[in-house]
Amino acid sequence: MVPKRELPVVSGDPLIELDGVEKVFTVRRRAGRLRRTKHEVRAVDGISFRVPRGEMVGYIGPNGAGKSTTIKMLTGILVPSGGRLRVAGIDPARERTRLTRRIGVVFGQRTTLWWDLPLKDSYELVRRMYRVPDAVYRANLARCVELLDLAPLLDVPVRQLSLGQRMRGDIAAALLHDPEVLYLDEPTIGLDVVSKAKVRSFLREVNTERGTTVLLTTHDLTDIEQLCRRVMVIDHGRLVHDGDLAGLRAAADGERMLVVDLARELPPIEGVPGARTVKVEGPRQWLAFPATASAAPLVAAVADRYPLVDLSVREPDIEALIAELYAGGGAARRKPGDVDPGAP
Structure with a gap:
C-alpha cells in the first residue's frame, strides 16, 4: 500500500463516538383477522x-443483539x-456521502462486488x-492481491467465486480507497484455516501499518483473540x-473444555x-475448567496419570459467554419498566 498518510486528528482522539444512541423500530403484529397492533422494538x-x-475493536453479541443495526447507523x-x-x-445520517469516502464496509454475505463482472472489473468500478x-489504486490493489492471494481470481466473474473467495474480494474492495475506518461483519465466514490466517494477517497489517481503525463483528472467538x-x-x-x-470470560464465569x-x-x-x-x-x-485458568497444569496432570493420545482445548462460544454474562449482570442494567428477557 501507499506510504502512511498524515493523520488529521491528534492521536488518542476518538474517531468513533456514540452517546446514548438508540434505534427503535415500529412493527405491526396481527391481532385477529383484520386488526393489527403496533409494537416498538428497541434494537x-x-x-x-x-x-x-x-x-481494532471486536463488537460481538448473539444474533439479534443490535450489532448490525449499530453498524448501519455508523455508516448512515x-x-x-x-x-x-x-x-x-x-x-453519518446527515452527511452520508461525505462519510462514504472515509469508511470501508464489508457486510457479511452481502457483496459489494458486481455479480456478473470479473473481480478486476469490479475493482476498476470502485476506483x-x-x-x-x-x-x-495500483499500489493498494497490488498489496491486497498479494496478501489475500487474489491473483488467480481477478479474471473470474464474481458469481463463480466461492463464499470465502468472495469475502476476500470484498475486503480488498473496501480498502482500495484508503478508508480511515473499516467495518467488518464476519470477515472470515466460509474460509478454510489457511485463508482465515491470511485474512487475519492482512487485517493486522492494515491496522498496524496504515493506522486504519477497525470495528469487527464475528462469532469466531479466534478472530477476536488474534486481532483485538x-x-x-x-x-x-x-x-x-x-x-x-x-x-469477558472472568465476568461471565465461563468454562473452557479440555477434550x-x-x-x-x-x-x-478424576x-x-x-x-x-x-x-x-x-x-x-x-473436562470442564474455568475460562480464566491455564490449561497447562491440567494437561500435565492428565498426561502423568493416563495413557494420553491426543487433546485439544475448546473455547466457550460467544453465545454461551454472553448468555452467562447477561444472566449474571443483566438485571442490574435493566431500567425500571423493562421486561426481563429471561422471564416466561
Whole structure:
C-alpha cells in the first residue's frame, strides 16, 4: 500500500463516538383477522462508547443483539432514534456521502462486488466511484492481491467465486480507497484455516501499518483473540461489557473444555485439580475448567496419570459467554419498566 498518510486528528482522539444512541423500530403484529397492533422494538438501547483512531475493536453479541443495526447507523444507512453519533467528526445520517469516502464496509454475505463482472472489473468500478488516484489504486490493489492471494481470481466473474473467495474480494474492495475506518461483519465466514490466517494477517497489517481503525463483528472467538485487544459485547441492544477478552470470560464465569483422547476406554477422569469430567464417549473425555485458568497444569496432570493420545482445548462460544454474562449482570442494567428477557 501507499506510504502512511498524515493523520488529521491528534492521536488518542476518538474517531468513533456514540452517546446514548438508540434505534427503535415500529412493527405491526396481527391481532385477529383484520386488526393489527403496533409494537416498538428497541434494537439499540442507549449505547455509548468511544473508539480511538487506529484501534481494532471486536463488537460481538448473539444474533439479534443490535450489532448490525449499530453498524448501519455508523455508516448512515439507518438514522438513530435518539442520542448522538459521530464518525471522524461527521454525522453519518446527515452527511452520508461525505462519510462514504472515509469508511470501508464489508457486510457479511452481502457483496459489494458486481455479480456478473470479473473481480478486476469490479475493482476498476470502485476506483472510478471513489475517484482514487491511479498511483494509489495500483499500489493498494497490488498489496491486497498479494496478501489475500487474489491473483488467480481477478479474471473470474464474481458469481463463480466461492463464499470465502468472495469475502476476500470484498475486503480488498473496501480498502482500495484508503478508508480511515473499516467495518467488518464476519470477515472470515466460509474460509478454510489457511485463508482465515491470511485474512487475519492482512487485517493486522492494515491496522498496524496504515493506522486504519477497525470495528469487527464475528462469532469466531479466534478472530477476536488474534486481532483485538478490546472487545465490546452488546446484548438486547445494550452494551454489557467493554474491555479485554480475559475480562469477558472472568465476568461471565465461563468454562473452557479440555477434550482428551485416551489410548483406551476408561472410567471418567478424576483427581485433576480445577477440572471436572462432564462427558465420556469411549476413549474420549471432556473436562470442564474455568475460562480464566491455564490449561497447562491440567494437561500435565492428565498426561502423568493416563495413557494420553491426543487433546485439544475448546473455547466457550460467544453465545454461551454472553448468555452467562447477561444472566449474571443483566438485571442490574435493566431500567425500571423493562421486561426481563429471561422471564416466561
